[in-house]
Amino acid sequence: MRCSRLTYLVCVNLLVLLLLVLAATPLMLYPTSNDNDASTTLLSTFLVTQAFTLTVALYRPTKDSRAKTHIIAFCLAQILLFAAASTGVSVALSLSLYEDSDVPSIEVAGGSIFTLGSLSLILSSIVDVDAVDEGGEDVAASKNATTMSLLSPTDGDSITEPLLQQTANPTATKTTATSSTPPKNPTTRLLSLAIPHRAYLYAGCIALLIRLPFSLSIPHFVSEALGSLSRSEIDTAYHNIILLFVAGTVDACLDFWCVYLFGLAQLNLVKTVRTSLFSRLLSFEVNFFDQNPVGNLTSRLNSDTSAMSSDLTWFFRFSIEATVRITGIVTYMFIRSPVLAGAACCVIPLVAIVNKKYGDWLSKNSKEVQTALAEANSVAQEALSCVRTVIAFGSEEQERKHYNELIEVYYRLNVKQTIAQGVYYMVISTFLVNTVVQAILLYVGSRLVEEKGMEVDVLLAFMLYQGQLQEYTLQIFQSYTALLQSSGAGDKVFELMDRKILEPGMGSEEHGREEDENTTETLITTESPTSKIDFMEVSFKYPTRPEEQVLSNLNLTIESGQTVAIVGQSGCGKSTIVSLLARFYDVDSGTIRFNDRDIRQVSLKTLRSHIGIISQEPTLFSGSIFDNIVYGLRDEEGDDEEIRRQVEEAAKTANAHDFICSFAKKYDTLCGERGVALSGGQKQRIAIARAIVKRPQLLLCDEATAALDNESEQIVQQALDRVSKTTTTIVVAHRLRTVRNADKIVVVKGGEIVEAGDHDGLLRRDGEYSAMVKNFS
Numbered sequence: 001m002r003c004s005r006l007t008y009l010v011c012v013n014l015l016v017l018l019l020l021v022l023a024a025t026p027l028m029l030y031p032t033s034n035d036n037d038a039s040t041t042l043l044s045t046f047l048v049t050q051a052f053t054l055t056v057a058l059y060r061p062t063k064d065s066r067a068k069t070h071i072i073a074f075c076l077a078q079i080l081l082f083a084a085a086s087t088g089v090s091v092a093l094s095l096s097l098y099e100d101s102d103v104p105s106i107e108v109a110g111g112s113i114f115t116l117g118s119l120s121l122i123l124s125s126i127v128d129v130d131a132v133d134e135g136g137e138d139v140a141a142s143k144n145a146t147t148m149s150l151l152s153p154t155d156g157d158s159i160t161e162p163l164l165q166q167t168a169n170p171t172a173t174k175t176t177a178t179s180s181t182p183p184k185n186p187t188t189r190l191l192s193l194a195i196p197h198r199a200y201l202y203a204g205c206i207a208l209l210i211r212l213p214f215s216l217s218i219p220h221f222v223s224e225a226l227g228s229l230s231r232s233e234i235d236t237a238y239h240n241i242i243l244l245f246v247a248g249t250v251d252a253c254l255d256f257w258c259v260y261l262f263g264l265a266q267l268n269l270v271k272t273v274r275t276s277l278f279s280r281l282l283s284f285e286v287n288f289f290d291q292n293p294v295g296n297l298t299s300r301l302n303s304d305t306s307a308m309s310s311d312l313t314w315f316f317r318f319s320i321e322a323t324v325r326i327t328g329i330v331t332y333m334f335i336r337s338p339v340l341a342g343a344a345c346c347v348i349p350l351v352a353i354v355n356k357k358y359g360d361w362l363s364k365n366s367k368e369v370q371t372a373l374a375e376a377n378s379v380a381q382e383a384l385s386c387v388r389t390v391i392a393f394g395s396e397e398q399e400r401k402h403y404n405e406l407i408e409v410y411y412r413l414n415v416k417q418t419i420a421q422g423v424y425y426m427v428i429s430t431f432l433v434n435t436v437v438q439a440i441l442l443y444v445g446s447r448l449v450e451e452k453g454m455e456v457d458v459l460l461a462f463m464l465y466q467g468q469l470q471e472y473t474l475q476i477f478q479s480y481t482a483l484l485q486s487s488g489a490g491d492k493v494f495e496l497m498d499r500k501i502l503e504p505g506m507g508s509e510e511h512g513r514e515e516d517e518n519t520t521e522t523l524i525t526t527e528s529p530t531s532k533i534d535f536m537e538v539s540f541k542y543p544t545r546p547e548e549q550v551l552s553n554l555n556l557t558i559e560s561g562q563t564v565a566i567v568g569q570s571g572c573g574k575s576t577i578v579s580l581l582a583r584f585y586d587v588d589s590g591t592i593r594f595n596d597r598d599i600r601q602v603s604l605k606t607l608r609s610h611i612g613i614i615s616q617e618p619t620l621f622s623g624s625i626f627d628n629i630v631y632g633l634r635d636e637e638g639d640d641e642e643i644r645r646q647v648e649e650a651a652k653t654a655n656a657h658d659f660i661c662s663f664a665k666k667y668d669t670l671c672g673e674r675g676v677a678l679s680g681g682q683k684q685r686i687a688i689a690r691a692i693v694k695r696p697q698l699l700l701c702d703e704a705t706a707a708l709d710n711e712s713e714q715i716v717q718q719a720l721d722r723v724s725k726t727t728t729t730i731v732v733a734h735r736l737r738t739v740r741n742a743d744k745i746v747v748v749k750g751g752e753i754v755e756a757g758d759h760d761g762l763l764r765r766d767g768e769y770s771a772m773v774k775n776f777s
């Protein structure tokens, strides 16, 4: 395993710390007259080593700017530590001298070294050493630009900046949809997500900072009150009890603001991440959804976004609170007894190391947990959305088994996590912090009381504060662990955010944006409300199946207002022609022209606003019939009366008005999920009304009557015939009797057009079409 310079720094710090602790321990326990000399030696060793590690860190410039950033952050923190150390040590030394060496300076030095060492270890564990280790020069170089921009975002107000780091390439040719290289370390990126919500975070921090002195003083007043009582100083005890009550009340009031403001930041963060991710998902091309199960995506949208946001705000709140509390408590402890302070801090370095390891493992495991959950969700979602098919085929047991297997994987990963958590709490929290530290404090404290005449209430205060110190030390580490856990969940979300939007997704919108006005003009101001379509030498393969040539050099012209039927054997590419026209996919070569304009030069929104699509399986939303029909008009503005009139008119044209009016709630009748509360024919007629309510220039009917019985087929066919008089229509059909009246019938075979003409002409020709008609009759 390769080690970065930062890892070496941490190791050197740790080693020096251990040596100094070993050297200081006998001096602290058995002080001699040479203490001052010894303490000076220890302190200067520590400072020299720090200076040495700093020099090593700054020496030899590295090309890896990410590592550089970490090192600079590390060095800055070290410099701050130096400043704090010098001030702290001189204050402590003068205190001990002032008190006539009641507290030997060696104890001050020992305590300071413990604290400094611990702080530098905490710092080292927080700096993402492994991220620097893992990144080779190449990877790091590819990440540099975005990393640096995120470390110092200039426009922090836009959530899209940290979330959407890759914009679409408008001229991108079709490639298999893969995610682009993730631009940066997810932890740093995750942190940058909080930038737009900084107002709440700042306010929360201010409330926290005002609150903490009150909160921190409570154990002091308790110890003072008890100490006064033990000395029978009743008035002083009452005085401390009143102070305790006041401090506790202020603490409680400000606690509300902390919970509220940090909670608000979290809610806003979840909201922004969810809405950004959802809109990103909607801008992906159809091919993306061919490859990614919906359950998987909803899992990312729900559980991953909330996991990353809650852990992130948890990190902000508790890391700040814990840092302030630890600083306050450690300062208080050093002022009252440096030796006891050293004893209280002695396990912190160990906790730091264990926590770093635990955090790294947790980050990896939580990624696996989220993936396992997403897979299980995907299976559940699919089974539930196709529940009728599952029941009809008696596949309940099979689906149950499949889901159980995936949930078992999720369960096992969680069990692993629970065991690790149990071991962590057992060793760190219960044993080290609650048992070892308490025992050390009581032992050292009782010796100080016995041998140096230290007051018992000092020991009492230490016992009360040490609980808080350990609790918040754990909390600061856990908030770091939570951050890593968030990055685990955030990783998958960022993967989707970073995925390039390929044409025909948003890329084309960007492309079409400049031309939007012209384009809309072109499409709308044609003489007739219909459109002319040209397929010119069109070839196409599905990206997920590149080995199969679906269409090859297909040429087809559909005049404005014509009704053209596309027929052919199953799998010959009929529906593909429809999908290409709606730009669900882009052609590999050749051109499709809409009113003499290449559809790749038209924004998707504009193009689709002129196309109505009716498919074999009409998908209705779970709202009312009115909601479903008006869906086709959602972008249009107008008064409610006018919209209602248009909806009813479309329903009448689609032969749907009468059956809608036969329902008690008429247009307000609910359709049920995916329209389950309606018959196939009724659903199809509502789908027709939805497609024509916006008066499209082109109507695409893909096997619109194929799933209906004869009676329903006739009613729907009448509706389609009526609609096709006012628009250009392309009909894909199996039932040849439904296409007899088409202006042109096109026979597709092996991805090519083999015959074209009207019904009578093709029959006379006695070719493919004629054979198909004979087969069907």
Ligand SMILES: Nc1ncnc2c1ncn2[C@@H]1O[C@H](COP(=O)(O)OP(=O)(O)OP(=O)(O)O)[C@@H](O)[C@H]1O
Pocket: 290, 542, 544, 545, 548, 550, 568, 569, 570, 571, 572, 573, 574, 575, 576, 577
């Ligand atoms: N999303 C897809 N991904 C990969 N291949 C696809 C996809 N959709 C269709 N195909 C394949 O492309 C070919 C043409 O399919 P298409 O749906 O256009 O045929 P069709 O003529 O409409 O068939 P049918 O009459 O049965 O509906 C088929 O071999 C099909 O398996």
